[in-house]
Structure formats: C-alpha cells, structure tokens
Amino acid sequence: MAYGKYLVVRLLNALVVLIVVIFVISALFNKVAEDQLKVEIEENIRAATRDPAFARMSETKQKEFIENKREYYIQMHGLDKSYVERVFGKTIDTLTLDFGKSHRLPSPTGSKEVSTIIKEVLPRSILLFTTAGIIYSVIGILVGLKSAQRAGSSLDKGISIFALITLSLPMWWVGMLFILLFAFKLQWFPASSFPLPQYENFFQYAGGVLYKMFLPLITIVFVSFGAWAYTSRNLVIGILQEDFVMVARAKGVPERKVIYGHVLRAAAPSIVTLTIFTLLGSIGGAIITESVFNWPGMGRLYWSAIQMNEISIIMGLTFVTVFLYLFGMVFADLVYGYLDPRIKVGVSGKI
C-alpha cells in the first residue's frame, strides 16, 4: 500500500506547487495584463467612433456614447472588480486552461483563443523533445556503459571532456552553428523548419517532417548526450563496485550479462528518472533552439509572442511548460518508485 501513498503524496505536492505558482504569476502579471486590456479597450472605442452614425450624433451624445462603451468594456473584462478578485479569477481561469484572447497574433487556423493557439503548437514541440530525448538517452547510456567499463581509457577521458565542453555551450548557439554549416555551407538541410510539409500520405509526410526536424534534432542530441553519458558513466562505475557484481562475476556469469543484466537493472531506476530530469532540464534551452530553427512549436510561438508583446500568450505558454515540467517530475518519481522495489514495499518510508 506504500506505493499508493507515495503516489498520492507526490501528486498532491505537485498540485499545490502548480496552484501556488499560478497564483503568484497571476498576482504579478495582473498589472501588465490590465494595462494591455486598457489599451485594447481604447482601440475598440476608437474603432466604434469611426462609425458614420457616431459622426451624426451631437457632442454631448458622443461623449455619453464613449462613456457607455468604456463602461461596457470595463465590465466585460472585469476591470471594475477589486485587485484580489481579479487575481483569484485569473488563477481559476488559468487552471481551467482559459488563457483569454491574444491581442493581435492569431493561430495558423485563425483563432485568437490562446488555448487554441497553444494546442496547435504543443504536439510539434512534444514530438521534437521526446524524439531527441529518446535518441540521446539511448546513445548516452550505451556510451556511458562503455566508458564505465573502460574507466580511464581514452574513450572515457574523451567523453568527460566532451561533457564538460557541451555543458557550457548554449544549445541554441550550437543550432546557429549547425545552420551555418549544414544549411548555408553544405546545403544538406533546410535552415528553417517552417512550414511543415502538407499531408498526402503517411510516409511522404513522416519523411518530410523528419527532414525538416533533422537539424533541431541533432542540435539537441549533440548538446545533451555528452553530459548524459557522463552521468550514466558515474552511476555505472558506482554500481560496478557493489558486492553483487563481484559475486556475479565470481559465479562465472558472462560479462555481457553482468553489464546488461545485473548492472543495468540496478541502475535502471536512477537512469530512467535522470533521463526524464535531463529532458525536463533541457526544455529551456530547447524552446530557444526551436525559435532558431523556426520549428513551429512552442519556441517559435514564444519568439513571436515576445516580439509582439503578447503577454497573455506568454502566460499561457509558461503555464503549459510549468504544468508539463511538474507532470514530468511526478512521472519520474512514479517510475522511480515502480522500478525501485524498496519503495514499492515501503522499506524506506522517507524518500
């Protein structure tokens, strides 16, 4: 039963954090959102005064008309409520995925609902992130295992140095370099992933998407896998010194089986959770990388929203990333709990 309790505690914790964060964000950004709304209201009123019917009204009527309009909009956007009320309202709206409307920036299908705009770009970001994550964690683990087996060899040293170097590289800058090299100089891949190909049949579409996704993909893999290989190397080296490995070897278990059966199984909980953590940790760099390649995901939306000063879109995007991030954290914990039998049976109550 311990696993169930563990699960509930983790979920509750994440939920509390999510609510608190959204509340704080709403409190902080109500002012900014309010200023933007006011500008929007004035614009709406100005548009209304262009109506020929307005020109025919007397001056006092015109003033009254403007006042009425302003009152109407202020009430519609809830600006007449107190600050506290608005903050609570905004928190609840955000939690129910109602991010309001964008100011100017529409979605590709023309909707101005922020939630629709985000819904359209989100799958593409997830596609890019998870593909990259799977590739670099597999490469990383294999390379890490190899260098742990030959600790101190030139491969091992090379991996450590490579990890140190990539750790201090901005991912998006590496993306720019890859564009210079592969798109400008060699012209193997397109510099911009936008627009994605039209859907005709599955293979043509998948091939086209992969072709356009290739540069952002290898950028993320290139920058992430070194550090990851280094981490799994350290993990495996720690496990290789455990008694059970010695026993297995002493029993005459083939080395391949020792590594892939015993060691990898023991390292599995940490490796899986760390994979998820690394993937989550790279979200920040990856969304900036997306905008370098014009990959039509969240990063590109971030870029255009920032250029057009669309605070409501940025808030929506932040909420979605925070949500995905927390979800990923909980998921990592759950997987850890599942893979580590000590947690399942409740031996270590305090983890």
Next chain:
Amino acid sequence: MRWEDTKQSIKNFLFEFRHQKIGIFGITVLTILLITAVFAPLIATPGAKENWRNMAYWDENPVNAPPAWMNYFTSKDMSPHVIMDNYEEKITDLGGGIKQDQVIFVYNYEYDIPPTDLTFKGEFVYYNSSKPPTVNMSILRPDGETIKLYSKASQTGKPEDDHYVAEINVLVTASDTAKKETYNFGRNFETEENLKKVLSPDFVKPMSVIFSKSEPGILLEKAGPLKGEYKLLIDVFYFDERDNTRSAKSIFAGKVYGLLGTEKNRRDLFQGIVWGLRWALALGLLVAIITVVIGISFGITSAYLGGWKDELMQRFNEGMASLPMIPILILIAAAFKPSIWNIIIIFSFLFWTGTAKVSRSMGLQIKEETYIEAARCLGARDRRIIMKHMIPQVLPYAFAQMAMMVPAALLSEAGISFLGLGDTTVITWGQILFDAQFAGATLKGLWWWVIPPGLAIAVVGLTFVMIGTALDTVLNPKMRRM
C-alpha cells in the same frame, strides 16, 4: 577557526590544487579574462561602449565585413579598412578672387578585391555667405586616367562667428555622378556583347570600375585589379581670400575589417566582445556568490532547525526547484523589461535550490558531530553554532558550487537576451547573437557575427566549469555524496 589553522588549510589546499592540471588551466584562463575585463578601456575603445546602440557613431565602418585575418586563408587579397586624415594641399590662385584648394589623398591599392565604399568627409570654412565653395571630387588612377566622382556647385553651411562652415559627406556608392562617370569610363573599354548586359549606370558598381584594369569586363567586375598608387583629388573652389579647408578625411571602407569584422549596422564586433566580457563576468560571479550564500544559509538553517520547520523549508525548496527556469524568466523579462541589476537579483532568487538541498544534507551530518553538541552544552546560541561551526565546514563545497553556478547564470542571461529581452543599456553577448539572429546572419553565412559571441560564452563557462571540477576534486568532502 584560528588564523594558524586557516593558513595551514589554505597551504594544504594550494598544495593539492597544484596537481589539478585542469584547474590550473582554468585559473590561467580566468586570470587572462579578468585582466582583459579590467583593462577593457585600453584594449577596446571606451566610446564604443557608450555608443553601442548609437548607429551614427559607427557610420565610418564597412557593412558585414569579415575579419582582416581572413586574407591569410583566401587566395584573393581583400582590401582592409583604411581611414586617412593626412593629406597634401595645393593652393593655386586662379585670379578673379577665385582660389583653388586641391586636397590630395594617396592610396596604395595592392589587393585583388576593391574596398566596398569610398567616403569623403570635409569641413570648409567660407566668409561670404552668398558664395559657398564648390567641391569636385575625382580619382586619379595609376594608369593616368581620371574619373570624376562628385561635383556640387555650392554647399550652404552652418554660421559660426563671422564665417560659415560647409560640411560635405560623399559616399561614392551613393553618388549618381560616380555611377554615371564610371559607366561612361568603362564603356570605352567594353565589348559590344558586355555592354548589352549593362544597360544603364544603375547597374554599375563604381568601386569595382575604379579599381579594375581598363579592359573588357570592367563593368561586369570581371576585369583584373589595377594595382598601384591612386590619388583621390578633392578640388575646392573658394571665392574669398580667407576661405580655407578645416578638415578632410577619406575612408576606403574595407572588404575586411579589424580582428573580428563588422556586422550589419557597421558595429565593430571586437568592441562588442571585449565590452561584453565585463558584464558576463560581473553577472556570472555576482549571481554565483549571492545564490550560494542564499542556498547555504537556507540549507544549513533548515538542517539545524529540524522538525516541522525543516519540513516546511524543504517543501518550499522543492516547490522552487520544480519550476522550469527559462520559461519563468522569459515571462518575468517580457512583462517587466528588467535592468541588468534586476536580472542579477531575479536569477539569484531562482537558482539557489540545488545548493540548498546539498548543503542541508551536509548540515544534517555535521549537526550530529560531537563538537556541535559540545558547543550547545556550553550554551552557544543557534546563530553562533550555525555561523561559527556549521557554515565554515560547508565553505569548500560552496566555492566549488559557485564556480559551477557561473556558466548556468551566463547561459540563462544569454538565452533571455537572445530572445530580445535583455537590458538594452549594456552590451552582452546574448544581445549580439539576438541581433545576428534578427538580421538572419546564419542564412547569409556571416559566421564572424555568430561564432565569436557564442564561443566567448562557452569559454567563460568552460573556465569556471574547469575550476569547479578541480575544486570539487580537491575539496570534495565525502559527505557530499550523502
């Protein structure tokens, strides 16, 4: 801790650190970086820092010029950037109150690819308000041919005391006279067939014609370069005895420029890189120090207090740690457009969680040591125990952690700036990369605009990672593994 002990432990530390090759290398690079940052005003131009966003300041530089050392790698020599303000003056009295002042610039052209532009800037003093000087400009080629580049009847100037100052600023590539004249000049040597390809002066590149041999292909940038001594002649006709030339300057805008080249707005990238280093180091170090101080105090206090207070502090820490930094930073930066100092403060308040977590687990172990118990028995207060007995134990770890924090801060700031959300009153490398991205530098192959700023970020980051790794190996107390 007594002074003697401190001295001894520093000695031990230095003894061990000496054997860390990677650390020594890191320290060496850091020293070079610090010296560069301190002496930035001597290495770069102080004016560049203040005028980074004032585009008028840079208008003498070429556009998108690669670095000058590119000439070592290409078979064709590209002309460097040359600014000349030493000139000969020949004054002749033409009679009738007219005075000719010939200003001569001598330019030695020994390259294969001509300058991208030729600018002349002059200030002419004249006394009779109705008779400003007339300025003609032409170039005398090594083969004895002369091409007229500019001619203007009169220039009205600004009044100054009892006289006027006419300022002229000629850009050959923008001068219609130059286009027409070079076209007419080149036509004499061109074949019928080639002439069909160049229908009017609008299609001519004046700079290429000026510096090409007079042979077919001259209008099409296909003739060979004409090397030798060129004379830029500025003929100024004055209509008063007292009139004179106050200053004259000519700029042969280079195909290549300086150490790191220039970008689209003519800014010298070397200046940007050097001045950017100051903020990179200041931001990285400040954030690292504040973060680690907050993290350690938080962690140790939490460990020492224990019980529900510890639980509460840990929940808070976990909450902070489970936030994705970059999206939160983007949101804050987009909404409030913070200054660089506020960015430093925001970073510091977001980055401390990892340090706090580790120092708490270290604190939990230290707390159980007998000397803490002894101190408590002696009646020491909580604050004294934390400050005097616990924090010093964690300090070695703190230094290693600080070094590791610098790249994180640097990368985050670069990321924010790259999205165009940085403090625009200072120069940072992230902002240079933002400009590059905005101008599509990668698509135009302007590698000298893209590579150096990122490389600079990487070098500073790597320096601190190296120092951090070395410190970690030397100082690493076993309890960190807890």
